Amino acid sequence: MRLKDVKVAILTISDKGSRGEREDTSGPEIRSIVEAEGAKVISYEIIPDEQYEIEERLVHLADFEDVDLILTTGGTGFSPRDITPEATLAVIERQAPGFVEAIRVESLKITPHAMLSRAVSGIRGQTIIVNLPGSPKAVRESLAVIMPALPHGIQILKGQTGECAKLSNLR
Numbered sequence: 309m310r311l312k313d314v315k316v317a318i319l320t321i322s323d324k325g326s327r328g329e330r331e332d333t334s335g336p337e338i339r340s341i342v343e344a345e346g347a348k349v350i351s352y353e354i355i356p357d358e359q360y361e362i363e364e365r366l367v368h369l370a371d372f373e374d375v376d377l378i379l380t381t382g383g384t385g386f387s388p389r390d391i392t393p394e395a396t397l398a399v400i401e402r403q404a405p406g407f408v409e410a411i412r413v414e415s416l417k418i419t420p421h422a423m424l425s426r427a428v429s430g431i432r433g434q435t436i437i438v439n440l441p442g443s444p445k446a447v448r449e450s451l452a453v454i455m456p457a458l459p460h461g462i463q464i465l466k467g468q469t470g471e472c473a474k475l476s477n478l479r
Contacts, residue, residue, distance in 0.1 A: 311459055312346035314376045317369040319353055319362070321383035321392045322442070326356040334381040337444040341451050342379070350375065357383050362395035370399070370435035376462050378435060382442035384427040392439050393428045400430030400437060407438050407457070411450045418449065434465050 318338050324330035332354050339349050351369060355361050362383075369375045383392030397403075407429040415422030427439035436458070440450050463469045 310346045311342055311377075311455075311462075314342075314347045314459065314462055315350050315374065316342050316347045317351040317353075317373065317375045317378045318342075318349060319351075319355065319365055319369070319378060319380045321357055321362060321380055322354060323356045323389060325354045325382075333444045334440070334442055334447045337447045338379050338381060338440065338451070341448065341455075342377075345455065347377070357389040357391055359391045359395045359398070362392060363399050366396065366399045366432070366437060370432040370437070375435050376466070377458065378437045379440055380437070381440045381447060384425050384439050384441060386424060386426070390426070393426045396428050396430065396437055396439055400428075400432050403428065403430045404436060404461070405429060407436075407454045410453050410457075411440075414453045415446070415449060431465065436461060436465065 318335050320332045320335040325332045369378050380392055383390045408427045412422050429438040440447050
């Protein structure tokens with residue numbers, strides 16, 4: 309199943325990127341991959357590693373832009389400025405740890421540094437939020453792991469599967 313007609317927002321978290329001191333290569337890599345799968349990228353932004361700003365953007369995209377999927381890149385490591393997981397945890401309503409658990413499992417087959425990822429994933433309203441690493445290579449590897457499950461997860465969340473429709477008729 310592809311991401312046909314899925315509305316995606318990409319949020320690059322980078323102090324240097326937000327100031328124009330470093331070119332963002334991970335955000336465009338995400339865009340290329342999800343658009344090739346049929347998704348519609350409706351927002352792409354680069355913002356600094358500021359918890360309030362990250363939280364505000366995540367809430368706005370999920371609550372007011374009707375985005376199905378928010379993919380963040382960057383800010384998931386051990387640096388004191390890496391606070392993307394904390395900002396994500398502050399705004400999600402339910403955790404969906406399978407996405408980042410699967411990424412870590414597969415990434416550990418490539419590098420032991422995968423265990424240094426503090427990425428999280430969860431749900432806010434009808435939006436899935438997944439923290440991805442900050443490098444294009446790691447973005448490609450991570451998306452390859454979760455792409456097969458994302459469309460079905462979004463369908464379930466939106467109540468668009470046959471099983472969900474049957475359950476809603478029982479209420």
